[in-house]
Amino acid sequence: MLAGCLKNNAAAQEALYSRFSPRMLGVCYRFAKNREDAEDMLQDGFIKVFTQIHQYRNEGALEGWIRRIVVHTCINILKKNKKFSDSVDIIHANSIHVKEEVIPSIMQAKQVVECIRTLPLGYRTVLNLYAIEGYSHKEIANMLDIEESTSRSQYTRAKAMLEEILIRKKIIQKQKKRTTFYGAVSPG
Amino acid sequence: MENKFYTDDFEQLLKEKSDQFRMYPSKRVWHSIYNDLHPGRKCPSVAMSMLLIIVLLLVGYLNTGDDTLNRKFTAAADEQAGDAKNNSKKVKNKNRPSSVKGENQQLINAGAEGPAGADNINSAAIADISFLTAADLATGLNNNLAAKHSGVTSVVAKEQPGSNGNAIFQKVDAYIKTNQIFTDIATVNKKKKTRAVAPSNSNNNQDMDEEELVADDPTGSKKIAGELKDADLTVNTLVVLPGLNNAQNAASGSEKSSTKKDLNAKKTLSAAEKSWIENYALLNRPSRRGKWKGRLAIELYTTPAINYRKLNMDTKGSPAGFTNADVNNNVSHKPGLGIEGGIGLSYSYAKNLRLKAGIQYNSTSYGIEADKTSHPILTSVLLNDASTGYSYYHTRTTILANPYNTTALQPVTLHNTTHQVSVPIGIAYKLASVNKLEWFAGASIQPTYVFGGNAYLVSADMKNYVSEPSIMRSWNLNTGFETYINYKLAGFTLQVGPQARYQLLSTYKKRYTLVEKPYAVGVKIGIVKVF
Numbered sequence: 001m002l003a004g005c006l007k008n009n010a011a012a013q014e015a016l017y018s019r020f021s022p023r024m025l026g027v028c029y030r031f032a033k034n035r036e037d038a039e040d041m042l043q044d045g046f047i048k049v050f051t052q053i054h055q056y057r058n059e060g061a062l063e064g065w066i067r068r069i070v071v072h073t074c075i076n077i078l079k080k081n082k083k084f085s086d087s088v089d090i091i092h093a094n095s096i097h098v099k100e101e102v103i104p105s106i107m108q109a110k111q112v113v114e115c116i117r118t119l120p121l122g123y124r125t126v127l128n129l130y131a132i133e134g135y136s137h138k139e140i141a142n143m144l145d146i147e148e149s150t151s152r153s154q155y156t157r158a159k160a161m162l163e164e165i166l167i168r169k170k171i172i173q174k175q176k177k178r179t180t181f182y183g184a185v186s187p188g
Numbered sequence: 189m190e191n192k193f194y195t196d197d198f199e200q201l202l203k204e205k206s207d208q209f210r211m212y213p214s215k216r217v218w219h220s221i222y223n224d225l226h227p228g229r230k231c232p233s234v235a236m237s238m239l240l241i242i243v244l245l246l247v248g249y250l251n252t253g254d255d256t257l258n259r260k261f262t263a264a265a266d267e268q269a270g271d272a273k274n275n276s277k278k279v280k281n282k283n284r285p286s287s288v289k290g291e292n293q294q295l296i297n298a299g300a301e302g303p304a305g306a307d308n309i310n311s312a313a314i315a316d317i318s319f320l321t322a323a324d325l326a327t328g329l330n331n332n333l334a335a336k337h338s339g340v341t342s343v344v345a346k347e348q349p350g351s352n353g354n355a356i357f358q359k360v361d362a363y364i365k366t367n368q369i370f371t372d373i374a375t376v377n378k379k380k381k382t383r384a385v386a387p388s389n390s391n392n393n394q395d396m397d398e399e400e401l402v403a404d405d406p407t408g409s410k411k412i413a414g415e416l417k418d419a420d421l422t423v424n425t426l427v428v429l430p431g432l433n434n435a436q437n438a439a440s441g442s443e444k445s446s447t448k449k450d451l452n453a454k455k456t457l458s459a460a461e462k463s464w465i466e467n468y469a470l471l472n473r474p475s476r477r478g479k480w481k482g483r484l485a486i487e488l489y490t491t492p493a494i495n496y497r498k499l500n501m502d503t504k505g506s507p508a509g510f511t512n513a514d515v516n517n518n519v520s521h522k523p524g525l526g527i528e529g530g531i532g533l534s535y536s537y538a539k540n541l542r543l544k545a546g547i548q549y550n551s552t553s554y555g556i557e558a559d560k561t562s563h564p565i566l567t568s569v570l571l572n573d574a575s576t577g578y579s580y581y582h583t584r585t586t587i588l589a590n591p592y593n594t595t596a597l598q599p600v601t602l603h604n605t606t607h608q609v610s611v612p613i614g615i616a617y618k619l620a621s622v623n624k625l626e627w628f629a630g631a632s633i634q635p636t637y638v639f640g641g642n643a644y645l646v647s648a649d650m651k652n653y654v655s656e657p658s659i660m661r662s663w664n665l666n667t668g669f670e671t672y673i674n675y676k677l678a679g680f681t682l683q684v685g686p687q688a689r690y691q692l693l694s695t696y697k698k699r700y701t702l703v704e705k706p707y708a709v710g711v712k713i714g715i716v717k718v719f
Contacts, residue, residue, distance in 0.1 A: 010226060017218055026209040035211075043217050047224050112205035131199045132206045163198060172201065 002062065005053045013050055020063060021046070024070045030116055030128050031074040041077055045070035071133055075143050078125065115165045123158030130155050483536040485718040487546065491528035491687050493710025495552045497521065497604075500703040502572070502694075515702060518650045520592050524554035524603065526708055528689070532612065534716065540618040544632065550608040550666075550689075552706055556644055558653050559591040560598035569656070570648040570701040579701055581648060588653040590646065602653060606641035606660070606695065610634040612668060619671075626674040634666040634689075645700065659700050665692045670712055683714035 001019075004012020025042050032038035048069050056065050116124060125144065129135040130151070137155070141148040166172045499515045532546020568581040591599065614632025621627070643660050644653045672685025687710055694703040 008225065010222065013225065014218065014222075017221065021217070022210040022212050023207075025211040025213050026206070029209075029211055030206065038211070039213050039217050042213055043220050046221050050221070050225055109205045109208035112202065113209045116202070116206075127202075131202050159198065162202075172198070 002053070002056075005050060008050075016049075017046055020066050023063070024066060026113065027067060027070055027133075028074055030113055030132070031071075031078065031125060033121075037077075041074045042070065044077065045073040048073060067133075071129070072143070075125070075129075078121070079144070111169065111171055112166070115162060115169065115171070118165060119158055119161055122154055123161060126151055126154040127158040127162065131159070482718065485534040485536075485681075485716050487532045487534055487544075487683070487714050487716045489528075489530055489532070489683065489712055489714030491710040491712040493526045493528060493687070493689065493708035494523045495526040495554045495706055495708045496523050497554055497695075497704050497706040500705075502698075502701050502703045515646065515650065518592055519590060519646055520557035522555045522557070524552070524605075526550065526552040526710070528708075528710065528712075530612070534616070542616045542618075542628075542630075543614075544616055544630065545611070545613045547609065547611055548634075550610060550636070550708075551605070552608070552641075552708060553603050553605040554706065556602040556604060556653065557591060558600050558602050558644075559589040560600045561587045561589050562597075563587070565589070565652055567647040567649070567652040567654065569645055569654050572699045572701055574699065584647075584654045584656075586647075586652050586654045588644070588655075590651050590653060592650070602642075602644045604641070604643055604695075606638050608636045608638050608664075610636035610666060614668065624676040626676075627671070628674060628685075629671045630669070632668040632670075634668055636664045636666050636691075638662055638664060643696065645696075646702065659696045661693065661695060661697055664695070666690065667692060672712060672714075674716065679717070681716040681718070683712070683716055685712055686710070687712040 001012050001015050005016055021042060024045060025038060028038040028041040028045070029035065032041055045066075049066050052069070056062065116127065119127065126140060129140045129143070130137065135143070137148050137151040140146075140151045144151070146154075163172070499519070501515060528548055528550045530546050530548025532544055532548075535543045537543050564585045564587055566583065567586055568583045570579050571582045572579050588600070588602065612632040612634040614630055616628045616630035619627045619629055638660060639662075641657065641660060642655070643657050645656050645659060646653055666689055668687060668689045670685055670687035672683050672687075675682045675684075688707065689710075690707040691705050694700075694705060696702065696704060
């Protein structure tokens, strides 16, 4: 399949797309505002995958390589559309109220993903990149053109907010030793 | 200081659940990716659709009744049947003789076996048939065909030296074997009711249930045609045999002798017809007149005319200055000279009905007697306010007075003119025709665009005139009525007659309280050329 993609074989490309697109669309869906935006991100991502397939050096899993391209594509699209203007400033974090009525009643994985999507864009992006995609705050700061401390703060707040949502939805239970922050973060 | 959080379980949950999450994209995503990666193969479905459409069109064209093969094998008989019909006698014949004797026995034997398994008939085989030599066909080929296919007695041929009789026979035989020719002939015959008689077997005459015509000629050429039954394939071929001489005909067998006697008793084809058969039988294709030929004509015309106008009031709401006076009786205007010129197309839809359309230029003008004042005068024009529904006075200054019922100190003639382009669409009906003369009556509707002109408006008290070209409508509608005589000359037709033109909408926009509808009467002079 990979060899066919290197030869720009359409059948091989379609096979690779069919194999990885469901999971990659799930990745895009966590970043996007809606399904249409997620599919647009997926489309751009896979075009980059196929055009840069010759750069894949069999170092690590192909899926991980594709995933990184797709995530970078999602970030670039969000930056290009200036979606981060919707993101929440730390100073105003206290005023955020989670609207439970926007969280649909869904099960398991999709439930969690939908809860993630309810977060403000900035929180959601940092949360996705750090907690799920495994990027460091330094890498996130470079990708989003923000300070590393901002990335840490955003993640802290995002996580707290998400935790609260999941607890309300009874997806998780509150643990006694957890410390939850809703105020401004002191630079450490 | 960085706050620490008990994060392992929570983050692990997020990661696990996110990795489990799947969404299946719509098809358009892959199509977009494919088209981006393979631009040369973009929209394969469109290409396939176009290919399918082309194939369908090709199949439809090939399956129309207007096929070349029909004409190749029936054109001669069709044309000649029409001519020979007056010179021939109807006789009945059904089945052709199944065996033939005579001097062509060698060829008969040579071609007796015929082709085996010749099921595929193609255009090449058909084309070859058209180049059979007369000698080939006149002798063994005809007899061979007669031997193998009941009813076939001759085939059309065009002189083509060097043909191989046997090979040609095989091709013809293969073609006839599929019955394609018979079906085609039957169709053509039924359509055109072409009838001709084959050299009949006199013993079978009484069994014949189809009528045929026979045309014979001194050289022995026979024109043979007949209607075929669709149910069975018993054949009366639609063929013309050139070059047969009487000896060959006589040698064809005793069954034919009686036929020959019958044939000899018939009237003959003219030399010109025979020559046409011999030279163009298979290749003759009747000329197809264009659909438009003789029906479409182009007209060039001009109409000098006298322009008049009729004025009406259209005040809204409160009464105003025009109310108690007929404006037509309070202004001095006189007819003016206008001109119309245009080009049009005329299509003969029916014998007496023609559809017409074209484009023309109109220039209208009429005069207004006015008096030039020594100093500007403040006056007002009555306009309609569309929003309120009432008329109102619009103040203007002017140096033009209405000298009606007074003596003008400085008389001047104002010209209200318009320059128009219109598209007349109409019909013309032929009332009578004698020799080269035709009498027509016509009417048209003319959407019109006014692109220039002058407009002098009478004031509300009718004592002054105000120049206001902007008050004129840009778009208008005219009607035309005409009657004319056509005189046919060599190559073209002269056309002359009176014409009246009336404007349906006011010259001015609705906001002016006065409604002007001009009309013109003139004489139309034109030249018509038929395509």
